[in-house]
Amino acid sequence: MPPEKTVIYEFGDFSLDAYGRRLLRKDSPELVPLTGKVFDTLLYLVEHRGETLGKDELLQAIWPDLVVEENNLTQNISTLRQALGELRGENRFIATVPRKGYRFVAQVVEKNPGTPAVPAAQRTMAVATSQPAGKWRRWSWAGAALLIAALAAFLLLRTPLDVNPLRGAVGGTHDSDAFSLYSNGRYALARSDEASIRLAIEYFQQAIDRDPRFALAHAGLADCHLVLGVFGMRAPAETFPRARDSALRALQIEPGLAQAFAALGHIKMQYDRDWDGAAADFDRAVELNPNIPEPRMYRGVLWSMRGQLDRGLEEIREAQRLEPLLTLSKTRMGSMLYFARRYDEAERQLKESLALDDRPAIAHRTLGRVYLHTGRPALALAEFAKSAGTSPGSYADVANALAKSGRRAEAQAELDRVLAIAAQRYVSPVDLAAIYAGLGETDTSLLWLERALEQRASTLGFIAQNPAFDVLHRDPRFVDLVRRIGVWPGSLPPASLKD
DSSP, rough: OOOOOOOOOTTTTTTEEETTEEEETTOOOEEEEOOOHHHHHHHHHHTTHHHHHHHHHHHHHHTTOOOOOOHHHHHHHHHHHHHOOOTTOOOHHHHHHEETTTEEEEEOEEEEEEOOOOGGGGTTTTTOSSGGGTTTOOOOOOOOHHHHHHHHHHHHHTTTOOOOOOSTTTOOSSSHHHHHHHHHHHHHEEEEEEEHHHHHHHHHHHHHHHHOOHHHHHHHHHHHHHHHHHHTSSSSHHHHHHHHHHHHHOOOOOOTTTTHHHHHHHHHHHIIIIIIHHHHHHHHHHHHTTTTTTHHHHHHHHHHHHTOOHHHHHHHHHHHHOOOOHHHHHHHHHHHHHHHTTTTHHHHHHHHHHHHOOHHHHHHHHHHHHHHHOOOOOHHHHHHOOOOOOOHHHHHHHHHHHTTTTTTHHHHHHHHHHHHHHHTOOOOOOHHHHHHHHOOHHHHHHHHHHHHHHTTTGGGGGTTGGGGGGGGGGOHHHHHHHHHHTTTTSSSOOOGGGO
């Protein structure tokens, strides 16, 4: 938890905002990008400045609930030294004490204004508390999650506010105010929770209002509607057509915009079930801009979905190489390994992702499912409790864990709770089908899967691989449904579907 009052630590050319979880350069709007765990490492070093901190103490302080290798700490220290501008062999800020640990050696001035505040220089580029409806009052807690989808925005912040780095760029804008709004939208979208996505939609729309030909802002709007649909926050018929309209508008303005092709491919994969069309769009996006990670990651998911797991994993690894701070790629890799029943590898990948950034709900959810299908339902329930908000499959998790624990009455009560939610807002039929499958109610589960097919629910492409539906594999109605989904032609289905 952040401190109750704003605490600012100043050292060298830097200002460390403990409450806002930001590292800034003094007298500058420049925000230094740090992932959540790297920030935690710096804060702990500064709070214990002058002390020699053993590696075991740091590992326990930074990763209190996880067993991680020492190289995670070493990597964090190396990243910090680069961020602080230390050259090889310098010890201006962090000194290595041989065979003991590390010590923060720079002189620190501690300031405590008493109330949380956002520096005026950050209000334009950051999502301040005075923005629409106060929906992101604690925006700065996004930490590493912001880096996942908004690294470009972070890098763009490394220029003065009166400079627009997108001027002249493919799909960019000459309007600096539109660029600022776009950057705010990317920040908000990176959190991937419903309130933040609605805020991101407002920012992208405001950017478009200022510059209707700002193609990247149209692509950002497409990404917002995609997340709402893929994560099951809104009905597919409500979100995916809007995403398509925005992506096509971006391509009308800028026919060579890789981000728009990536969005179109995502729509074809998740909504249209046009697997070949999705592959062609991802290929085009990579061809246009081989240096952005998202189309490679999506393409890796598609190949994994079609049974080409090794090829898919390599593509996701390439996304990770393109952007090492993109922890989502590690989570995606963990998800693909989970669907392939390679549970030990999935667990390692997901724990690596959470060691870098323990906030994304989807990582906790997937790790919980690994625990669930390796006979550890209590750990699964504990992991599910760490995540909030909606992500693919999240409505089914608790009920399935209770059912596998033999707590059928509680599982039924959880099902009743989810059905009550479904009466008020969209809940993916896939989630409800998974709950009924876990309760052994095959007929009802298949009815919900039919409804999911009619509604074009997201994640249908992984139905045959999803361990939640293993109990249905021998049912010819399930086999027929999988074949109607159409993802398997030309790939290798699970053994139970070969009969």
